[in-house]
Amino acid sequence: MAYDYKPYPYRRAPGLTAPEPRHKVLIVGAGPIGLAMAIELANHGVRSVVIDDNDVVSVGSRAICWSKRALEVLDRLGDVGARAVAKGVTWKVGRTRHHEAEVYAFDLLPEAGHKMPAFVNLQQYYVEEYLIDEALRRPEIEIRFKNRVVGLDQSTDHATARIETPDGAYELEADWLIACDGARSPVREMMGLAFEGVLFEERFLIADIEMTADFPPERWFWFEPTFHPGQSALLHKQPDNIYRIDLQLGWDTDPEVERKPERIVPRIEKVVGDRKFRLDWSSIYTFQCRRLDSFLHGRVIFAGDSAHVVSPFGARGGNGGLQDVDALGWRLAAVVRGDAPGASLAAYDRERTFGADENILNSSRTTRFMTPADGIERLFRDQVLRLAGQVPFARTLVNSGRLSVPCTYALTGADDPALPLAARPGSVAPDAPLGEAWLLDRLGREPVLLAIGRAAPKGVTVPVLELAAEGWVRARYLGGAGAALYLIRPDQIVAARWQDADAATIADAVRAMWEGRE
């Protein structure tokens, strides 16, 4: 059935009557990133005000593929992760076809022993609904709907936003302003910041249809399907019998013409045959890959689409934004509490511009492959596809989207190369089952020292989690080694690891982590 958009209640802002005391954190934008940011800060005991110019969740499904890492981030925001998995369509197999023949199939999570699946498909409006439900339960968070930022000023120790509401305008001061106001970011515009990158000269039709069909929960991608000659197509299942269809249209099509249902419906009929369907939502879009040079501008911090945009085919927009939340929350909370210097936020900028670059690189390469320029690009692309149907190696070159996986930050924390590569410093701590529970659930809001197959050295000042050297823990954290110590950051990133270290060495690694030392 169609999603029921319920407006959230608007309330008159106190600032309309009298100046409000300066807030700790003002978050502009109640999209997935702004909402997740508020809850993550609340997790760390930090209060925030979230304002949004609208009063409903995302119009249209937009982001539908949520990655394992994004689900792990959501899983620490109350019940959001659990609800997303329960409602979403879990999938891990993707099939890529050229004409009608399969040229390549992948299985994203071939290993067991993770709490979260590789991907679930769930419309963005559900994710936002769950985030709003959770945020409204948190005493640290105040959401103000129908409040629009129209002006911005900042000094060395705070930012001032001018906000318009149905009842008039007011000003709000905050120590920190987090701009989560989306790809067109008015905050970015008001600050006159350049948003450098590329626009790909291609147009896509994206449509959600409601249809009863027995398609398996898999990602189906076609290059040059017979039903849509010369272009590409994607079919992907969502809950509520909704299917996402993407059709490449070509740069020379007229978006105003293509937007009309009488154009869209026959195109979809060619994909789904004579099955009955209802058009739920559609949009025509072009791809862009851009990012801000820096995500930190004094007291204004950018996160999510306001900081970086990618083309959708690697599902790296929303997923990448949630990793911004993860990298910023614990650091900003420490700065607000006075436990870490403001300069430590440079590490957020360093890590997430690095992450954004990786997402942009992957997403640009996919787009290049899907929409080759005429001439040699097209020639190589077509020959890769031709080979891929016949010889195995060419399948590795077929690129219909390298789906979102977290990057490994370039950390300088101690490493012991005898331990498994996938758990090296800068990586997300791999999950593992611990009896009925999961390792990631046992990591808290604080840094943790994992002592695996051994005791922690005496005098360690961070919380210690001792784990037996067995099963998935052994495989993912020890490899051939007998024992190890892992320092895990509050965002579940491995900060440093040793087979043996004394308390002073570990204390220094903990300090380096809080300082965001390079």
Added chain:
Amino acid sequence: MSLTLQPNFQDADGFYAALLATHKGLSEAESAALNARLILILANHVGEKATLDEALKAARATG
């Protein structure tokens, strides 16, 4: 240096003749497509990134 630009063919004349024979009877477009496939096949066989990077550079530099 992992890419050799020194003579390395077992039978240089034989390879050259075979290359031309492989293209025999193809249109210009078909030949271009065959060349593209051939590059991809050979590149995968080489595999090693450093060697491939050097080969790309050498090809560009000698043009």
